[in-house]
Amino acid sequence: MAPLRFGLHEILHSNNLGEVASKLRPMGYFTRKTVTLLSLLLTFGLPHAQAQATARFDLVGPKIDVRVTRNGVTLPIAQVPTLKPGDKLWIHPDLPPTQSVKYLLIVTFLRGTTNPPPPEWFTRVETWDHHVRAEGVFITVPAEAQQALIFMAPETGGDFSTLRSAVQGRPGSFVRASQDLIEAGFEEARIEKYIADIRRVPPADPADLQKHSDLLARTLALKPNADCFKRPVDTQFSCLTQTGTQVVLDDGHGQTVINALSNGPGSDLIQQASYTQALGAGVYSAYVGAIVDVIRIMGSLHTAQFQYIPAISFPQAEQMNLRLNTPPSFHNPKSVLVIALPAVQAATPPPLRAADPNHVSCLIQPSVVLPTEGAPLVFSADFAHNLVLHLNTPPGAPTQPDIPLVPDAYFGGLVLQQTPEHHVLLPQPQPLASADTGPAAPVTRTPAPVATQPKPVLLTGTVMGRWGFDSFTGPTMPLQQLPGSGWHIVARGDANPDLIAGRNVQLLLASSGTSCVHTITARPNGVRANINIAFKPEPLTPPSDTPEATPAPEAQPLDQVLALTLPLDHNITPGDLNLDIQQFDQPKPDKLAARTFAEPANITGVELHAGDRSLQLMGSHLNEVSQLMLGDLVFSPTPDGLTSSDGKDTLRLALPATLPPPSIHDGDHLSAKLNLHDGRSITVPVTVGSPRPSLSLLSKTAAPTNSLIALPNPDDLPLSTSLTFTVKSQSNFPRNGQIEIETLDGTLRTVLTLAPSGGLLLQDPHTVVATLDPLRSFGPSAFGALHLRAVFPGDKAATSDWLPFVTLVRLPTLTQLQCPEAESQPCTLTGSNLFLVQAISTDPTFTVSTPVPDGYTGNALTVPHPAAYTVFLKLRDDPATVDSVIFPAPPSNRTHRAGRSTSEKEKSSGEGQQSEKQPASEGSSKKSAPATPTQTQKSPAASPGSPTNQPS
Numbered sequence: 015m016a017p018l019r020f021g022l023h024e025i026l027h028s029n030n031l032g033e034v035a036s037k038l039r040p041m042g043y044f045t046r047k048t049v050t051l052l053s054l055l056l057t058f059g060l061p062h063a064q065a066q067a068t069a070r071f072d073l074v075g076p077k078i079d080v081r082v083t084r085n086g087v088t089l090p091i092a093q094v095p096t097l098k099p100g101d102k103l104w105i106h107p108d109l110p111p112t113q114s115v116k117y118l119l120i121v122t123f124l125r126g127t128t129n130p131p132p133p134e135w136f137t138r139v140e141t142w143d144h145h146v147r148a149e150g151v152f153i154t155v156p157a158e159a160q161q162a163l164i165f166m167a168p169e170t171g172g173d174f175s176t177l178r179s180a181v182q183g184r185p186g187s188f189v190r191a192s193q194d195l196i197e198a199g200f201e202e203a204r205i206e207k208y209i210a211d212i213r214r215v216p217p218a219d220p221a222d223l224q225k226h227s228d229l230l231a232r233t234l235a236l237k238p239n240a241d242c243f244k245r246p247v248d249t250q251f252s253c254l255t256q257t258g259t260q261v262v263l264d265d266g267h268g269q270t271v272i273n274a275l276s277n278g279p280g281s282d283l284i285q286q287a288s289y290t291q292a293l294g295a296g297v298y299s300a301y302v303g304a305i306v307d308v309i310r311i312m313g314s315l316h317t318a319q320f321q322y323i324p325a326i327s328f329p330q331a332e333q334m335n336l337r338l339n340t341p342p343s344f345h346n347p348k349s350v351l352v353i354a355l356p357a358v359q360a361a362t363p364p365p366l367r368a369a370d371p372n373h374v375s376c377l378i379q380p381s382v383v384l385p386t387e388g389a390p391l392v393f394s395a396d397f398a399h400n401l402v403l404h405l406n407t408p409p410g411a412p413t414q415p416d417i418p419l420v421p422d423a424y425f426g427g428l429v430l431q432q433t434p435e436h437h438v439l440l441p442q443p444q445p446l447a448s449a450d451t452g453p454a455a456p457v458t459r460t461p462a463p464v465a466t467q468p469k470p471v472l473l474t475g476t477v478m479g480r481w482g483f484d485s486f487t488g489p490t491m492p493l494q495q496l497p498g499s500g501w502h503i504v505a506r507g508d509a510n511p512d513l514i515a516g517r518n519v520q521l522l523l524a525s526s527g528t529s530c531v532h533t534i535t536a537r538p539n540g541v542r543a544n545i546n547i548a549f550k551p552e553p554l555t556p557p558s559d560t561p562e563a564t565p566a567p568e569a570q571p572l573d574q575v576l577a578l579t580l581p582l583d584h585n586i587t588p589g590d591l592n593l594d595i596q597q598f599d600q601p602k603p604d605k606l607a608a609r610t611f612a613e614p615a616n617i618t619g620v621e622l623h624a625g626d627r628s629l630q631l632m633g634s635h636l637n638e639v640s641q642l643m644l645g646d647l648v649f650s651p652t653p654d655g656l657t658s659s660d661g662k663d664t665l666r667l668a669l670p671a672t673l674p675p676p677s678i679h680d681g682d683h684l685s686a687k688l689n690l691h692d693g694r695s696i697t698v699p700v701t702v703g704s705p706r707p708s709l710s711l712l713s714k715t716a717a718p719t720n721s722l723i724a725l726p727n728p729d730d731l732p733l734s735t736s737l738t739f740t741v742k743s744q745s746n747f748p749r750n751g752q753i754e755i756e757t758l759d760g761t762l763r764t765v766l767t768l769a770p771s772g773g774l775l776l777q778d779p780h781t782v783v784a785t786l787d788p789l790r791s792f793g794p795s796a797f798g799a800l801h802l803r804a805v806f807p808g809d810k811a812a813t814s815d816w817l818p819f820v821t822l823v824r825l826p827t828l829t830q831l832q833c834p835e836a837e838s839q840p841c842t843l844t845g846s847n848l849f850l851v852q853a854i855s856t857d858p859t860f861t862v863s864t865p866v867p868d869g870y871t872g873n874a875l876t877v878p879h880p881a882a883y884t885v886f887l888k889l890r891d892d893p894a895t896v897d898s899v900i901f902p903a904p905p906s907n908r909t910h911r912a913g914r915s916t917s918e919k920e921k922s923s924g925e926g927q928q929s930e931k932q933p934a935s936e937g938s939s940k941k942s943a944p945a946t947p948t949q950t951q952k953s954p955a956a957s958p959g960s961p962t963n964q965p966s
Contacts, residue, residue: 071202071326075336075351076117076166077108079150080329084483090332095397095482097358099157105164106150107141108333115344116142116169120177123159123358127186135159136178141166155358161192162355167320168348176319177350188352191324195354199326200391202337204234206328207394211424229426232369235390321347327354329396363486364389364398366477369427372553374472374574376530377417377495378599382430384419384477384491393423398486401479403430405493411470419477428477471496471527497597498525501606504554504575521578521608523595524554528574533596535603536580544594549576615639615690623703624682627675628652628668628815631688636663643687644700647676654758680704707743707751707814709804712781714739714820721825723887727895731820733796737786739819743804746779752805753784755791755819757798764791765805788822797822797891823891826850831901833879843875843885852888856880858896860888 080091081104097103107119119139124131139151155162163181167173181188208230215223231237321343325336334353342349369385376382384403392398401419418431473495477488504524528551535544554573580591594603615638622629622644629649631639636656642649647669655666669676678684682702689695717736731737741753749768756763766773766784775783788796801816826847833841843854849870855863856878864877877885883901 071198071324071337071339073338073341075325075338077336078119078164078334078353079106079108079332080104080334080355081332087483089483090329090396091334091356092329092331092396093399093482094356095391095395096356096361097155097159097162098360098483099155099159099358101155103153103155103355104150105139105153107139107146107166109141109147113142116140117166118169118173120165120167120174121153122163122165122178122181122188123156124161124163124181124185124189124192125158126160127189130182130185131159133178136174136181138174140169159358161189161357163188163192164351164353164355166325166351166353168344170319170348172319180320191352192354193357195324195326195352196357198324199328199354200395202326203328204236204390204394207423208234208236214424226424230423232387233390233393233423233426319347320350322350322352325351325353331396361482361484363481363484364392364488366392366488368489368491372551372574374492374494374527374529374551375475376598377430377493378497378530380598383422383425383427384430384475385427386477386489387426393421397482399480401428401477403428403475404478405495406474406476406490408470408473411468416478417475419479469496471498494527494529496527497530497600498527499604501525501595501604503606503608521580522554523549523576523578523593523606524573528576530597530599531576531595532598534576534578535594535596537592537594547578547580547593549578551575552577615688615696617688617696617698620686620698620700621703622678622700623706624678624680625675625705625708626815627673628666629700631665631667632662634661634663636665638690638692639665639667640689640691642667643689644676644684647673657759678702704812706812707745707804707806709744709802709814709817710742711802711817711819712740712742719825722828722899722901723825724898724900725823725895726897727821727892729818729820730823730892730895731788733788733792733794733822733824735788737788737820738783739786740777740781740783741802741804742781744780747776747782747804748806750807751782752807753782753802754805754813755786755800755802757796757800759798762792762796792822794824797824821892823889824850825889828899831877831880831883831885837879839879840876841879843877844873846873848872848875850890851875852890852893855886856884858886858898860886860896863888 081088082091082094082097083089083102083104084098084100103121105119105121107117109117119141121137121139122131123135125135135156137151137153139146141147165177167177211230212223212226215226323338323340323342325338328335328337336351336353338351340349342351365388366386367388369387373385375384386392389398398421401421402416403419404416405414407413419428420431421427422429471494473493474490475493476490479486479488501523502525504522531549534547534549536547537544551574554575591608593606593608595606596603615633615635617631617633619632620629621632629642631642639651641651649667649669652666652668655668657664680702684700684702686698686700687695688698715738716731717738719732719735721732725732743751751768751774753766753774754763755766764786766786768774768776773785775785777783799821800819802819803816804814806812824847826845826849828843828845830845831841831843833839848866849868851866853860853863853865854875854877855861857863862878864875866875883903885899885901887897887899888895889897
């Protein structure tokens with residue numbers, strides 16, 4: 015909105031009211047006040063209006079004392095919002111003793127714009143009369159009166175009659191002037207209140223200034239001129255103090271504050287101006303300087319003898335302090351001051367309401383403010399007085415005294431003036447006097463006393479007071495008068511109340527009352543120092559939206575919780591979280607223990623088939639799962655049942671081996687309870703799938719090998735040895751059925767089929783004979799445990815459970831064991847791929863062993879002198895099994911070579927007995943000690959099933 019003086023410029027250059035109005039209407043100036051101003055300016059002349067329109071009401075005028083008496087009750091004028099016919103006014107002009115100009119005071123009552131007042135409604139008061147100076151005058155408000163004005167005119171000939179004639183000739187102009195003067199007074203009072211209160215803020219505290227500016231804006235319904243905030247900081251001061259823009263929002267009884275004082279650019283001004291040294295303390299008044307200019311009320315209303323100038327009243331108690339915007343003139347035309355008294359009408363109670371219906375005020379707090387809004391005049395004027403907070407205690411509870419209230423816009427509401435009795439708990443009942451303390455009192459039959467209820471923690475309070483002469487009832491607000499107890503953690507709706515370490519989570523705390531909490535500190539597990547926790551009260555269940563006209567229920571306060579934001583992103587490990595809740599009026603904090611958890615298991619799928627004794631979970635963090643309960647059946651994780659790949663986990667759980675498969679059917683929808691290791695539980699839905707193939711391993715036979723190494727574990731399969739095995743399917747094995755064989759980690763896999771050279775052969779519809787060549791299927795680097803399963807392809811491929819199969823082991827090639835004659839000397843073992851051996855010993859218990867270094871590429875190892883020419887091995891591919899190697903011992907010497915003839919042995923006897931010594935770099939063990947044989951050993955006969963060396 016452009017400054018108002020732009021509109022006055024248009025007025026000064028036009029004599030047509032309709033033309034001016036049409037120009038101002040698009041600018042937003044075509045209001046009731048503007049029409050009044052235009053009418054007065056065009057009626058009574060324009061020359062003086064240009065100077066008056068840019069002036070402010072900053073000139074101090076005379077003082078008039080006024081009291082109003084109604085039904086025997088007398089109030090000062092500052093506490094009277096409206097007059098009533100029959101009220102008796104006491105008016106006393108408070109002029110200085112040195113007053114040189116005699117002022118004539120005329121009290122006039124009006125009765126509308128079209129009905130001129132009768133002559134008897136004009137009262138002439140000579141202020142220079144000593145009786146008037148000493149005692150004042152009494153005037154009764156006549157019946158049918160609607161407005162009341164006071165004129166103060168310098169004494170001159172015909173002054174009274176001239177003024178009475180002007181009012182009776184144009185009553186509507188003076189009616190409108192009375193209305194606008196009253197409204198302007200209300201607005202100026204709000205402005206003055208803002209300026210006075212904003213100076214209470216510390217000068218160099220922009221945050222505090224922002225806070226109290228918001229509170230003042232809400233309670234006083236004011237805003238600054240937004241255009242000034244677009245200018246540079248150093249020029250905003252002059253803009254705010256010189257502009258004529260009208261920015262006052264409503265008339266003091268408005269229902270809505272249109273805009274907060276510090277919103278948008280206003281906050282920028284606060285931050286910047288507080289650091290500008292040139293502005294100094296004047297920044298606060300500059301911030302609201304624009305709103306000091308109110309719309310001009312009377313323009314240049316004048317007659318040939320008098321010039322009428324408006325005077326705005328700032329009442330304090332019974333004194334009406336007047337402010338003028340034009341210096342009075344004592345030359346013709348002489349200045350007549352026009353002062354408005356309160357309107358003669360029924361009083362309207364202030365529409366005071368709670369700023370936040372969900373806010374619960376704590377009565378035991380040192381300073382208590384009831385946040386209120388909607389009635390700026392409660393804070394800028396004294397119309398509301400004798401305000402109290404009436405505590406609505408339930409029936410049977412002790413009645414408590416009303417608490418006085420003081421409106422304070424600086425704090426944004428009604429401040430409680432509490433006495434010590436409001437902080438003292440109820441006294442304990444006194445014990446009955448003993449029977450021997452005195453003579454027995456006469457027995458009288460009295461009704462049994464009603465048991466007194468304890469003092470409630472939560473209750474409501476209603477604001478009550480007087481608005482002028484009338485009593486009024488304000489809003490009812492929820493209150494808390496005792497510290498809360500029974501602190502516990504609650505959940506809102508379907509929200510998960512668990513606290514997860516490493517996350518910022520919100521925790522909801524509830525008790526018998528949550529509004530008296532002063533501070534909350536926490537000490538999480540793994541953190542030494544306490545952490546201050548931010549919190550805010552809020553309703554557990556937000557109230558449903560209701561029309562503004564529908565009053566909120568006043569019987570019971572809203573259920574409140576404290577919402578805490580816990581900074582669990584610190585170095586916090588799962589465990590206990592100790593909270594200290596310090597409340598007002600409590601010597602010690604309340605303790606509350608919460609627990610933080612690790613990231614919970616996230617289940618993305620459950621696979622359970624009819625007839626199965628096991629199921630499979632898919633998701634993440636499945637290592638947290640301890641068991642799954644399906645009815646009364648408990649599924650536990652199987653050994654090595656957890657596998658992970660790319661952040662996705664798979665966990666297999668099974669029933670105990672003694673229990674039969676559960677009685678479930680394809681398509682059943684079940685609900686399972688998943689228990690975690692930390693005590694939490696998760697409910698997951700389960701849909702039963704169709705029965706899967708059921709496969710059993712009947713037999714397996716490995717082809718013979720020429721290796722000297724005997725493998726006692728029947729599940730160990732040499733990599734270079736083919737295996738024939740038989741499996742049986744519970745249902746018919748389909749022609750397109752497959753058998754998958756793979757390592758446990760899934761890195762190596764082969765598929766056997768019924769196709770030619772596919773490795774499978776049907777014996778009957780249920781029995782399949784299979785042949786596996788591990789070296790061909792997996793390559794020379796394959797090792798480790800294998801498992802197998804049946805796959806029946808189709809629209810939805812069905813697979814059986816994995817069955818343990820064999821463990822692939824790679825065997826080194828051992829050629830000879832060369833031992834010296836002396837049994838105390840070590841022997842030399844030669845061969846290839848010796849790195850496949852983990853350790854060698856002459857004792858099957860491996861009490862003393864010779865380890866083989868990792869990556870050993872030599873072809874000889876030094877071993878202790880064995881007994882019975884037998885050594886024991888632990889292969890790297892199956893270190894849990896002890897394998898044996900038996901070398902044949904010829905009678906002629908101690909050198910034993912597999913597959914050598916007698917002539918070759920004799921020939922070699924002439925050669926040097928040089929032992930191939932193991933180089934130190936090849937990791938010869940210094941821990942081994944040769945076993946001392948007790949007698950000469952001969953080559954033992956080959957045991958059944960062990961490989962035998964055949965001479966070439």
